[in-house]
Each structure stands twice: as C-alpha cells, then as structure tokens.
Amino acid sequence: MTRLLILYHSRTGGTAAMAEAAREAAAAETDTVLLKAEEARPDDLLAADGYVFAAPETLASLSGPMKDLFDRCYYPLLDRIQGRPFALMVCAGTDGQGAIRQMRRIATGWRLREVAEPVLVITGAQTPDAILAPKHLTEAQLAPSRELGAAMAAGLALGIF
Secondary structure (H helix, E strand, O other): OOEEEEEEOOOOOHHHHHHHHHHHHHOOOOEEEEEEHHHOOHHHHHOOOEEEEEEEEEOOEEOHHHHHHHHHHHHHHOOOOOOOEEEEEEEEOOOOHHHHHHHHHHHHHHOOEEOOOOEEEEOOOOOHHHHHOOOOOOHHHHHHHHHHHHHHHHHHHOOOO
C-alpha cells in the first residue's frame, strides 16, 4: 500500500483541521500518516510516496515551524525524493500567497511534482485578537481539504502519481 504523508503546522487550529480533514478522506485509499512539522524527520519523508504540506501564513510568510521542517530536512533529502507528488494547503487571514510561494520554491528545489492546485482557506482574521483566536472552520471551508486528501490518495493508489 502506498503512503501519503501529511505534514502540518497549526498555531490556532485552522490548519490542523484542514490536515485532519485531508487525512480522513485519504485513509480509505492509502496508508496515511498525519505528522506535525515539529516532529517530522527526513526518514519520515523518505518513507512516503507523496506529500501534503499544510501551514498557516504568518506575517505574509510561511509559519516558522513549517519553515524549520524544510530547513532541517532540505539537504538530507536533496536528490532522494525527486519526482514524488505533493500538494499544498494554507490557512490565512487575508492572502496566503506568500506561504504558497515559499513552499512551492522549496518543493521545486527538491524537484517534487505538484499534482493539485493549493487549497487556501481565508479566515478573514484582521485584528490581533481575531488572529490569535482559535479557528473553527466550517464544513464548507474544510470540503476542499477533504477533496484534496481523497484525490492525493486515489492518485497514489492508482499509480497515477
């Protein structure tokens, strides 16, 4: 059975909910592992056939713990995971494009193959209190994450990716 690795960081729960929705949808088709970015090691990525990277955007950039994952794993995995499929999910207050750009650049360096458009959830959080508040995403906001998880799992299981 193929393995899908969903790596995520979440500070207020929005990205965690997206990652869990993707995991739930993927679990029927593939061995799906949900792992916090802070806990992931290069061997975890080596053991997977495909990836979903999920992170919040912080100050128009990729969140620190997710960036740390890439920093720790980049060189140990260089030339070892090229060609593997990946997809992105971002939870952001207003934009999300900065985090998407950064993750795509890192994935390009690893020579990964993007197989789906990024899932972007905009929460509309603008004030310090709203930004720091726990995020409770609606089913409509989580549906694209479920669709992405199911598509990644199906593509891996069928050998399309």
